Amino acid sequence: MVFQHFNLIHTRTVFENVAFPLKIAGAAPSRIAARVPELLALVGLSEKANAYPSKLSGGQKQRVGIARALANDPRILLCDEPTSALDQETSRAILELLEDIHRKLGITTIVISHEMAVIKKICTKVAVMHEGVIVETGDVYDIFAAPRHPLTQKLVAHAFDLQLPERITRDLKGSLVKVVYRGGKAEEPVLSDTVREFGAGINVLHGKIEYIDGRPLGVLVLNVTGEAVQVKGAIDYLRSRTALVEVMHE
Amino acid sequence: MNSQLLVSLWPDLVKAFVETAQMLGISLFLSIVVGVPLGLFLFVTDRGLFWENKFLHGLGGFLVNVIRSTPFVILLVLLLPLTQQLIGSTIGPVAASVPLSVAAIVFNARLVQAALCEVDRGVIEAATAFGATPLQIIRDVLLIEAFPGLVRGVTVTAISLVGYSAMAGIVGGGGVGDLAIRYGYYRYQTGVMVITVVILIALVQVIQVAGDKVADNADKK
Numbered sequence: 299m300v301f302q303h304f305n306l307i308h309t310r311t312v313f314e315n316v317a318f319p320l321k322i323a324g325a326a327p328s329r330i331a332a333r334v335p336e337l338l339a340l341v342g343l344s345e346k347a348n349a350y351p352s353k354l355s356g357g358q359k360q361r362v363g364i365a366r367a368l369a370n371d372p373r374i375l376l377c378d379e380p381t382s383a384l385d386q387e388t389s390r391a392i393l394e395l396l397e398d399i400h401r402k403l404g405i406t407t408i409v410i411s412h413e414m415a416v417i418k419k420i421c422t423k424v425a426v427m428h429e430g431v432i433v434e435t436g437d438v439y440d441i442f443a444a445p446r447h448p449l450t451q452k453l454v455a456h457a458f459d460l461q462l463p464e465r466i467t468r469d470l471k472g473s474l475v476k477v478v479y480r481g482g483k484a485e486e487p488v489l490s491d492t493v494r495e496f497g498a499g500i501n502v503l504h505g506k507i508e509y510i511d512g513r514p515l516g517v518l519v520l521n522v523t524g525e526a527v528q529v530k531g532a533i534d535y536l537r538s539r540t541a542l543v544e545v546m547h548e
Numbered sequence: 549m550n551s552q553l554l555v556s557l558w559p560d561l562v563k564a565f566v567e568t569a570q571m572l573g574i575s576l577f578l579s580i581v582v583g584v585p586l587g588l589f590l591f592v593t594d595r596g597l598f599w600e601n602k603f604l605h606g607l608g609g610f611l612v613n614v615i616r617s618t619p620f621v622i623l624l625v626l627l628l629p630l631t632q633q634l635i636g637s638t639i640g641p642v643a644a645s646v647p648l649s650v651a652a653i654v655f656n657a658r659l660v661q662a663a664l665c666e667v668d669r670g671v672i673e674a675a676t677a678f679g680a681t682p683l684q685i686i687r688d689v690l691l692i693e694a695f696p697g698l699v700r701g702v703t704v705t706a707i708s709l710v711g712y713s714a715m716a717g718i719v720g721g722g723g724v725g726d727l728a729i730r731y732g733y734y735r736y737q738t739g740v741m742v743i744t745v746v747i748l749i750a751l752v753q754v755i756q757v758a759g760d761k762v763a764d765n766a767d768k769k
């Protein structure tokens with residue numbers, strides 16, 4: 299298990315901290331002497347073996363925490379908010395280390411996090427918890443593309459951060475729609491097709507393309523203007539060609 | 549104060565110092581051997597810990613408080629029958645060590661408990677997550693993480709004992725403090741009092757400096 303606040307023994311060196319779970323499990327001293335350097339090499343801290351935790355940076359402390367968690371070859375690596383106490387650059391490095399370990403050891407890694415960026419970056423499957431209950435599970439890509447539970451919708455909206463200034467929504471003419479593209483659809487000229495078919499005016503107010511697991515996921519906020527029938531036709535057409543269309547304002 | 553006084557006092561001083569050392573040694577030893585487990589007991593039976601037990605925690609805390617709230621002079625007299633039983637005498641430094649030890653054990657137990665409270669709960673949580681048993685947690689986490697605090701607690705206990713041991717003179721315990729009271733105070737020999745007080749100051753200084761050194765060396769925070 300990897301902890302948010304590292305939870306290292308302050309009065310023991312990096313080596314002794316990593317040796318701790320081995321000792322608890324009753325490993326022989328010779329095994330400890332062989333295993334600990336291996337683990338420290340894995341997390342890139344070989345030269346810090348004799349340092350005390352207070353001399354390490356946050357990222358280095360978390361590396362010790364990860365090495366310690368891996369000491370007894372667990373089947374599952376449980377990480378409780380592993381990057382929440384770290385700055386962005388260090389967070390990125392720790393997440394890359396977790397990915398790297400996952401690739402090298404093939405270990406199942408469970409990450410508990412409130413940071414959507416963490417989920418997006420390293421997870422393949424996600425379960426959303428609300429008040430101690432799992433409310434939604436699925437592939438990360440699907441959850442980001444089509445969140446169902448209100449909490450998930452809020453979290454995903456937060457991750458995309460598509461807030462419009464109030465001035466724009468107040469003076470808006472026509473409809474405001476949010477369009478989600480998935481996978482290959484993101485590469486088709488859907489918008490120009492819509493304009494040509496229905497003669498409606500389309501203005502892009504906000505948008506973003508995220509790559510999750512290497513697959514593109516696009517979200518656009520559009521202002522559709524024109525005759526009522528044109529607008530309705532355009533929205534229906536968009537609905538048929540994209541993953542999700544949500545009318546935010548009519 | 550002249551050198552003649554010091555020379556004439558020298559045998560008494562040496563004897564008193566040995567007696568003080570004896571009282572301090574015995575009671576400090578017991579305050580560690582019994583006080584540390586007692587402090588551990590108070591800590592691990594507290595709320596949220598692995599041997600949580602409201603009744604035992606409350607009972608232990610109450611008994612400690614009863615002894616702690618009894619003025620030491622009273623404790624000295626109250627424990628005379630116990631001393632008689634244990635040692636077969638109520639006079640001398642060894643006999644005086646009985647009430648001193650009782651006071652030192654409960655005093656140190658509270659300091660041990662306080663030092664353990666300073667241990668990061670997250671570290672205990674981590675040890676539990678790695679499958680450590682309560683005894684392993686006590687040995688490999690609690691006592692190790694709290695060690696600097698434990699040393700500081702023992703230092704405070706030792707210095708308190710220097711003061712308490714002076715009172716032990718009242719029941720015939722002897723020691724440097726007793727010498728100060730008998731010669732310096734009752735006989736108005738200010739010179740003797742000054743010498744003994746200087747010795748006590750030096751003793752306290754040595755204990756404090758030594759304790760700080762050990763604690764600082766162990767403290768890696």
